[in-house]
Amino acid sequence: MLDIKRLDHFGLLAGTIKDLNLIELIDSHFKYDDQESISTGEAITGMIINGLGFTQLPMTLTPKFFETKPLDILFRDGVQASHFNRFKLGRSLDEVHGYGIEALFSEIAVNVCGKEGVKMNYSHLDTSSFSLTGEHLPDSDEHEIRITR
Numbered sequence: 001m002l003d004i005k006r007l008d009h010f011g012l013l014a015g016t017i018k019d020l021n022l023i024e025l026i027d028s029h030f031k032y033d034d035q036e037s038i039s040t041g042e043a044i045t046g047m048i049i050n051g052l053g054f055t056q057l058p059m060t061l062t063p064k065f066f067e068t069k070p071l072d073i074l075f076r077d078g079v080q081a082s083h084f085n086r087f088k089l090g091r092s093l094d095e096v097h098g099y100g101i102e103a104l105f106s107e108i109a110v111n112v113c114g115k116e117g118v119k120m121n122y123s124h125l126d127t128s129s130f131s132l133t134g135e136h137l138p139d140s141d142e143h144e145i146r147i148t149r
Contacts, residue, residue: 005070013049014074020112029104030095037083042075043092046084049074060086 017023026041038046050057050065057065066081096104113120 005068007070007073010049010053010069010074013052014045017045017048020115022108022112025108025111026104029099029107036088038075038079038088040092040095042079043084043088044096045075047089047092050084059089062086062089 023039023041023045026044027039030040032039046062046066047059049069050062053065055065062084063081066084069081071079071081110120112118
């Protein structure tokens with residue numbers, strides 16, 4: 001019997017994730033439980049691939065999403081769609097939250113930038129808010145037109 005599975009654009013995603021060692025980088029921050037079939041890094045990677053799959057499925061249907069994907073190519077031999085169940089994904093999200101989402105993202109970003117040769121000598125300014133204190137003169141505009149009745 002011939003079993004055909006569609007790789008679509010997921011091969012590019014999985015290849016990039018593997019080239020950047022994203023799974024290993026995530027896993028380096030969390031303990032691996034031998035009783036679980038996939039690691040936290042693989043679960044997070046599964047959520048990334050699912051999220052970029054242009055589907056509107058809730059997390060509980062992630063195993064259904066992966067039923068038609070070649071998981072041995074996207075991940076490794078032995079990974080099954082049922083491994084991406086809501087319990088494993090939920091525990092992985094809890095672990096990432098406990099570690100610190102921003103901290104993990106920053107560590108991944110620095111690692112990837114270093115690996116890809118992206119210069120990191122620029123500082124970032126949060127432009128979403130500015131705080132001003134002290135006494136300020138009102139703006140003066142010589143070309144202001146006053147309209148009165």
